Amino acid sequence: MTINALTPLAAEILKKRYVARNYRGEIIETPADVFSRVARVVAEADRLFDAGASVRDTADRFESAMTSLSFLPNSPCLMNAGRPLGQLAACFVLPVEDNLESIFQSLKDAALIHHTGGGTGFSFSRLRPSGDTIFPASGVTGGPVSFIQLFDAATHLIDRNRIRPGANMGVLHVSHPDIEAFIAAKRDCSLLCNFNLSVAVDDHFIDCVKKDRDYPMVHPRTGGEVVRLPAIELLRLMAGSAWETGDPGILFIDRINRANPTPEMGPLEATNPCGEQPLLPYESCTLGSINLTRIINGNEIDYPKLESLVHLAVHFLDNVVEVNRHPITRTEEWSRMNRKIGLGVMGFADMLILLGVPYQSARAVDLAEQIMSRIQQYAESASAELAVKRGNFPAFHQSVFPAKGVKRRRNATLTTVAPTGTISILAGVSSGIEPVFAFEVKRRIMDHIYTDVHPLYERYRREGRRIDNKIFQTAWDVFPRWHLKIQAAFQKYTDNAVSKTVNLPETITAEEIRDLFMEAADMNLKGITVYRDKSHPDQILSCNEPAKPNRRVENSQFSGKKIPQGQPYLVVSSPHYFYRLTPL
Numbered sequence: 001m002t003i004n005a006l007t008p009l010a011a012e013i014l015k016k017r018y019v020a021r022n023y024r025g026e027i028i029e030t031p032a033d034v035f036s037r038v039a040r041v042v043a044e045a046d047r048l049f050d051a052g053a054s055v056r057d058t059a060d061r062f063e064s065a066m067t068s069l070s071f072l073p074n075s076p077c078l079m080n081a082g083r084p085l086g087q088l089a090a091c092f093v094l095p096v097e098d099n100l101e102s103i104f105q106s107l108k109d110a111a112l113i114h115h116t117g118g119g120t121g122f123s124f125s126r127l128r129p130s131g132d133t134i135f136p137a138s139g140v141t142g143g144p145v146s147f148i149q150l151f152d153a154a155t156h157l158i159d160r161n162r163i164r165p166g167a168n169m170g171v172l173h174v175s176h177p178d179i180e181a182f183i184a185a186k187r188d189c190s191l192l193c194n195f196n197l198s199v200a201v202d203d204h205f206i207d208c209v210k211k212d213r214d215y216p217m218v219h220p221r222t223g224g225e226v227v228r229l230p231a232i233e234l235l236r237l238m239a240g241s242a243w244e245t246g247d248p249g250i251l252f253i254d255r256i257n258r259a260n261p262t263p264e265m266g267p268l269e270a271t272n273p274c275g276e277q278p279l280l281p282y283e284s285c286t287l288g289s290i291n292l293t294r295i296i297n298g299n300e301i302d303y304p305k306l307e308s309l310v311h312l313a314v315h316f317l318d319n320v321v322e323v324n325r326h327p328i329t330r331t332e333e334w335s336r337m338n339r340k341i342g343l344g345v346m347g348f349a350d351m352l353i354l355l356g357v358p359y360q361s362a363r364a365v366d367l368a369e370q371i372m373s374r375i376q377q378y379a380e381s382a383s384a385e386l387a388v389k390r391g392n393f394p395a396f397h398q399s400v401f402p403a404k405g406v407k408r409r410r411n412a413t414l415t416t417v418a419p420t421g422t423i424s425i426l427a428g429v430s431s432g433i434e435p436v437f438a439f440e441v442k443r444r445i446m447d448h449i450y451t452d453v454h455p456l457y458e459r460y461r462r463e464g465r466r467i468d469n470k471i472f473q474t475a476w477d478v479f480p481r482w483h484l485k486i487q488a489a490f491q492k493y494t495d496n497a498v499s500k501t502v503n504l505p506e507t508i509t510a511e512e513i514r515d516l517f518m519e520a521a522d523m524n525l526k527g528i529t530v531y532r533d534k535s536h537p538d539q540i541l542s543c544n545e546p547a548k549p550n551r552r553v554e555n556s557q558f559s560g561k562k563i564p565q566g567q568p569y570l571v572v573s574s575p576h577y578f579y580r581l582t583p584l
Contacts, residue, residue, distance in 0.1 A: 003032050003067045009443065009452050010426045017422065018078050032067065034078060039063035041081040045319035049390045062316055070294040071313050072346075072423040074287040076117035077320060086325030087116035088286055089335070090418075091272035091342070095281035096122050096147070098221060103127075103147060107154055112327040114158050114166040121169035121279065123269035124148060125200065128221045129177040143178045144170075145185050148195060155194040166194050167273035171251060173200045174234065177217045177226045183237050186247040189536055196273055198527065199238055200253040206521045209235050239514035242530050249275060249529035250517055256526050259495065261412045262338060264398045274419050275527050276499035277342055282334040285496075286320045287342040287418045288313050291427045292351040292371065293456075299355060301367075303374060310343065310378035311385075317341035318386055318410055339393040342416025342496055343379055345371070347429030348486075349436050350456050352471075359435045359473045360482040368433070368489035376415055376493040384408040416496040428455040432499055433490055435475045475503040480516055480530075488523045497526040504532040 006014070014031040022028050029037065036059075043059035065071040072078070074090035081088055092113050094106040110120045130143025148170045155166035170192075172182040183199065186192050208215045208231035215231040218224070238248060251271065256278045260268050268278040277285050290313060295306045321339050326332035348368070349359055357363045387393075387408035396402070401409050417433055424431040425443075439457040442449050460467055469477075480502050487500040502516060513530055520528035 003035065003069070005069065005428060005455075006031065006426070007428045007452075007455055009450050010428055012450065013422060013425055017075070020083060035063050035066040037083075038073070038078055038081040039066065041323060042077075042316055042319045045322035048322060058315075061312055065309065065312055065316075068294065069427040070291050071309055071316070072289060072291070072427060073316065073320065074418070075422055077286065077288075078423075079117055081323075085116045086323075087113075087118060087327060088320050088324045089118055089284040089326075090287050091121070091277040091279060091285040092118050092331060093121045093123075093270045093272070093279035093281055093283055096124050096126060098126050098128055107151060109328050109331075110151065110168070111154060111158055113331075114155060116327050118284070119167040119169075119273040121171065121270040121272050121277075122151070123171045123173075123200070124182075125171065125173040125176055125269065126220050129219065129226075130181070132219075132221070143181065144172055144176065145178060145181050148182075148185065148192065148197075152192045152194050168195045169271055169273045169275065170195050170197050171200050171270045172197075173253070173269075174202065174205050175216060175218045177219060179217070179234065180237060183234075183241050183248055186245045187241060189245065196275070197248040198251045198271070198275060198529075199248045200251045200269065201521075203254045205231055205234075206252075206518070208232075209518065235514055235517060236510070239517060240510045243508070243510040243513050243532055243535060245536055246529075246531040249527060250520070251275065251278075251527045252521060252525060255524065256497070259526075261401070261495070262395055262399045265338075265395060271497065271527075274499045275529065276344075276416050276418050276497045278497060278526070279340070280334065280338075282328075282330045283338060283340060284324075284326070284331050284335045285340045285342050285413070285416070286317055286324065287344065287416055288317050289344045289346040289418060289420050289423060289432075290375070291347045291429055292345050293347045293354060293429055296351060296354050301355075301371065306371070306374060307378045310375055311382040313343050314341065314379050314382035314411075314414065315386065317343060318383075318390075321411075337393070337395045338412040339410060340413045340496075341411050342418065343375065343414060344417040344420070344432070344494075345375070345490075346420040346424045346427060346432055348433040349430035349473075353456055356471055358470055359486070360478045365485050365489045368486055369492060372415075372417075372490045372493040376495070379414040380409075383410040383414055386410040413495040415494045417490050417494055417498040417500075419499040430454075433486060434500070435473055435478050437475045437503075439472065439474070476505070478503075480504060480508075480512075481519065484516070484520055484523055484525070484528070487528075488525055491525055500529070502528065502530045504530055506533045506535075508532055 011031060014034060018034045019027050020029045039059040039062035043055045043062055046053035046055050046058050076090055077088040080086055094109050096103055096106050113120055124144035124147060127144045127147060128141055130141060132141050134141055151168060155168060158166055172179060186197060205215050212232055214228035216228050217226045219226050241248060256268050266280050268280060271278045279285060290309050295302045318341060321335060352359055352364055387410040390410060392409055393412050396409060399412060420432045430436050436454055439454040441452050443452050483502040487498050491498045517528060
């Protein structure tokens with residue numbers, strides 16, 4: 001099969017990141033071979049459940065979905081399927097208990113996961129605070145931030161051939177006595193370059209903010225109250241650091257656990273690096289995304305086609321759970337026990353343009369709800385059909401589903417809205433559910449800078465069609481609360497969480513960010529991430545004026561290296577346009 005409509009940049013990325021090479025570094029497969037290889041390997045799982053299964057037919061369907069750029073799995077799957085590493089999942093969470101054995105075991109496990117292209121998340125909330133006594137040596141601990149720095153340094157040292165840089169999420173509960181140091185940990189921009197940080201905030205904290213009350217700091221080892229701090233001042237501190245650096249984000253941890261499908265197996269305390277995938281310790285999740293531009297038929301959404309794609313994607317992702325080769329035995333055990341998958345979308349902003357709908361509009365919110373509710377409905381049906389043939393996920397009777405009257409469920413979770421990173425470039429569409437940042441950019445990919453005109457914008461311009469700024473909206477045209485409205489619309493029908501960054505103008509205040517945090521708490525979101533333009537000296541992307549489709553954007557600097565002023569371009573080091581670390 002041939003690949004449909006690959007842009008020159010997409011073809012270059014496939015060649016640089018995904019095609020197989022021999023021991024001399026010579027390319028030994030074409031871009032089309034990548035999808036053929038992945039399809040064959042993933043389809044092989046069918047034999048495990050049906051000796052007479054037509055694996056070739058399944059592989060052809062998988063390959064067709066990928067080569068048509070209608071559905072793509074996460075990058076580790078494209079990179080590793082059918083190759084020696086064989087590790088196909090993007091998201092992992094590892095435990096960090098309050099002892100050196102656990103800390104350094106998780107450090108080792110994270111190194112193995114990063115080597116295979118996965119990203120890791122950790123909750124450091126169980127570690128005792130800085131200055132606390134360590135028995136029996138009678139020394140004192142440096143606290144969670146010191147160990148996060150250790151994990152960050154280890155990530156930096158791991159040689160991954162610069163194909164997929166190491167990425168981590170560090171989470172600390174708001175009740176931890178070291179929370180103030182954690183919130184401020186990235187104000188020194190030379191530190192924690194391989195970590196995103198998020199504060200796990202509970203309902204009681206939000207209630208204390210609303211009522212202007214003090215909130216207790218609790219010693220994680222003894223369970224005793226250490227001190228009480230004004231909740232509103234802690235929130236101001238979070239907003240101030242987010243204003244300055246983009247970190248920390250906030251996880252609404254009680255909201256996350258109310259959606260925990262297996263509460264008997266433990267609470268959810270951490271997520272993957274971009275925050276969209278809450279996982280239990282040692283769980284992993286494989287992600288995939290449907291290209292929403294491929295379900296547009298004229299001015300209508302082709303729901304039968306969407307249903308067909310969802311069923312195929314759930315089949316694909318469940319197969320990945322079977323054929324995945326885990327670098328750690330315990331992640332294989334837990335991942336097979338709950339069989340979590342995360343099906344999401346990309347190209348939402350492009351879909352709106354094709355339909356003539358402004359991103360910042362009630363109609364866009366309605367479409368987000370309609371599409372995601374259908375995806376959730378179709379995914380549940382597909383998972384039930386697989387369960388008839390393959391059985392429920394092993395922990396089914398420890399889950400919430402029997403009490404809800406659900407009899408068949410192959411996967412504990414089904415849907416996740418990921419940032420999509422590189423795969424949205426391969427598909428030639430906007431990232432995840434984000435608005436387009438700019439329609440003419442230069443991207444920095446592995447030390448090379450490529451000119452990149454957004455494919456849909458280029459098509460309209462080539463065809464002489466009108467470029468309407470009301471429809472071709474960029475991130476700068478979208479008011480912060482509309483970012484939240486779109487995120488909430490998708491979250492309403494998503495099992496896991498939604499990756500979304502609220503991009504903010506340079507002029508916004510920390511007080512306004514604090515208000516956004518509280519508004520997000522009231523919108524039933526599972527988390528919020530903000531990024532204020534020019535708030536970091538080495539930000540991935542900065543511009544001197546809002547990006548509009550009828551003009552280019554000027555960039556001032558990237559990674560400390562000055563870009564000559566007056567050159568009309570914008571440099572993006574990753575497919576995403578926000579600073580918070582996104583694994584490609």
